[in-house]
Amino acid sequence: MKQLPVISVSGLLSDDAGVRRRAAAALGAACRDHGFFYVTDHGIPETRVNAVFDNAHRLFALPDEIKETLSIKRSPHNRGYVAMSDEKLNPEAGADRKEAFNIGTDFPEDHPDVLAGKPFRGVNFWPPIDGWRAQVLAYFDACLELGRTLHRGFSLDLGLPEDFFAQHLTQPIATLRMLHYPASAGEVARADGGAGTHTDYGNITILATDGVPGLEVLNRQGEWIPAPSLPGAFVVNIGDCLMRWSNDTYVSTPHRVRPPERERYAVAFFLEVNPDAVVDPRDISDAPPKYPPMTCAEYLASRLNATYDHRRQA
Numbered sequence: 001m002k003q004l005p006v007i008s009v010s011g012l013l014s015d016d017a018g019v020r021r022r023a024a025a026a027l028g029a030a031c032r033d034h035g036f037f038y039v040t041d042h043g044i045p046e047t048r049v050n051a052v053f054d055n056a057h058r059l060f061a062l063p064d065e066i067k068e069t070l071s072i073k074r075s076p077h078n079r080g081y082v083a084m085s086d087e088k089l090n091p092e093a094g095a096d097r098k099e100a101f102n103i104g105t106d107f108p109e110d111h112p113d114v115l116a117g118k119p120f121r122g123v124n125f126w127p128p129i130d131g132w133r134a135q136v137l138a139y140f141d142a143c144l145e146l147g148r149t150l151h152r153g154f155s156l157d158l159g160l161p162e163d164f165f166a167q168h169l170t171q172p173i174a175t176l177r178m179l180h181y182p183a184s185a186g187e188v189a190r191a192d193g194g195a196g197t198h199t200d201y202g203n204i205t206i207l208a209t210d211g212v213p214g215l216e217v218l219n220r221q222g223e224w225i226p227a228p229s230l231p232g233a234f235v236v237n238i239g240d241c242l243m244r245w246s247n248d249t250y251v252s253t254p255h256r257v258r259p260p261e262r263e264r265y266a267v268a269f270f271l272e273v274n275p276d277a278v279v280d281p282r283d284i285s286d287a288p289p290k291y292p293p294m295t296c297a298e299y300l301a302s303r304l305n306a307t308y309d310h311r312r313q314a
């Protein structure tokens with residue numbers, strides 16, 4: 001494979017069960033064979049995607065003092081601003097040359113789960129920019145809907161009841177993450193200096209990138225192939241949580257971001273499932289389970305703790 005497969009999701013929305021089943025089989029083949037693919041016909045308007053990039057530009061242009069008031073170090077719930085070099089996606093390689101901003105599933109301050117301090121159930125931090133919150137949440141909701149549609153396809157493909165994942169996606173852990181990579185300015189740097197080689201942690205990631213190259217994916221032959229942005233398409237990849245759940249039927253695939261020649265922006269939507277959902281390979285596979293059952297929140301916390309110094313110190 002030299003190029004990621006392209007999967008149209010329109011068939012997953014058909015009223016005809018046969019059409020849905022065929023669309024799910026094509027999706028499932030991409031999840032088994034590659035774990036990384038483009039998704040087209042997803043129904044999210046270009047204006048919505050453009051608006052979120054515009055808001056990412058406005059956010060990262062804020063002065064450092066303001067971004068620091070929104071720091072992820074003030075949130076036990078993985079929300080807020082991650083400063084340049086504060087993250088190591090590949091802990092063995094060193095710090096990533098990028099800054100990021102995380103928005104989680106939006107809860108009010110007085111929500112019972114927030115008051116109880118449940119993991120990943122916190123308030124978001126909002127930058128002081130007009131219209132920002134509403135536009136970003138609209139994009140968040142659109143990605144969540146697409147994520148639910150894809151999970152209906154996974155259920156069908158995996159031979160489960162079509163609503164198997166829906167019950168675990170009522171109030172999932174989900175993170176919309178804006179990313180900004182500075183121009184490498186011609187320095188010789190690590191091939192994965194923008195984002196260290198890693199697999200994603202959750203069930204799926206829905207990624208939009210601007211036209212600047214940088215993302216690369218490790219194919220089954222062990223070669224790094226570029227994953228350039230394709231107009232109108234998202235890049236979707238399987239994360240480790242769904243790989244575990246499916247007992248390795250679906251695969252999460254290593255990827256990295258090269259330090260880009262020009263500054264680069266990307267917006268990733270990481271979709272997990274409800275925090276208390278038990279991720280148990282026996283739900284999906286009859287083969288001997290390769291992983292013990294774990295809740296989604298436990299699994300995600302274990303992965304984030306390995307990525308951020310501030311979480312281990314807390």
Ligand SMILES: O=C(O)CCC(=O)C(=O)O
Pocket residue numbers: 179195200207209214215255256257266268
């Ligand atoms: O910037 C990108 O294209 C990908 C970023 C990524 O892989 C991640 O944040 O998990």
Ligand SMILES: [Fe+2]
Pocket residue numbers: 198199200205255
């Ligand atoms: Fe990633």
